[in-house]
Amino acid sequence: MTQPLKxxxxxxxxxxxxxxxxxxxxxxxxxxxxxxxxxxxEARANNTYVDWNDAFDNASDDELEANFDGSAR
Ligand SMILES: [Zn+2]
Structure with missing residues (x-):
């Protein structure tokens, strides 16, 4: 972690x-x-995402289908 900003x-x-x-x-x-x-x-350490927006920006299509198929919308 680097120096905090205010x-x-x-x-x-x-x-x-x-x-x-x-x-x-x-x-x-x-x-x-x-x-x-x-x-x-923690999410990245577990190869996952913090929320739908994060997954949408950063997950591959395959990951999106595997992690969010009908459950976590
Ligand atoms: Zn915050």
Whole structure:
């Protein structure tokens, strides 16, 4: 994790210490509060996505079908 910025979180809107997303995460709007930063870090560690928007931006078509087929819309 790099130096925090004082900025609103791109996910939850909470203003406070926020961190730029890791480039390896793909297309992620930032900065993120520590809670949402952690959510992305854990999702990527498990080869998954934090929500539908994240999956839509970053998952392959095959992954989308495997992970979201009729369940998590
Ligand atoms: Zn947040």
């Amino acid at each position: 900025a609103p979180c791109a996910r939850c809107g909470r203003t406070g210490p926020a961190f730029p997303p890791e480039p390896a995460w793909g297309r992620v709007d930032g900065p993120l509060c520590s809670r949402d930063w952690q959510a992305f870090a």
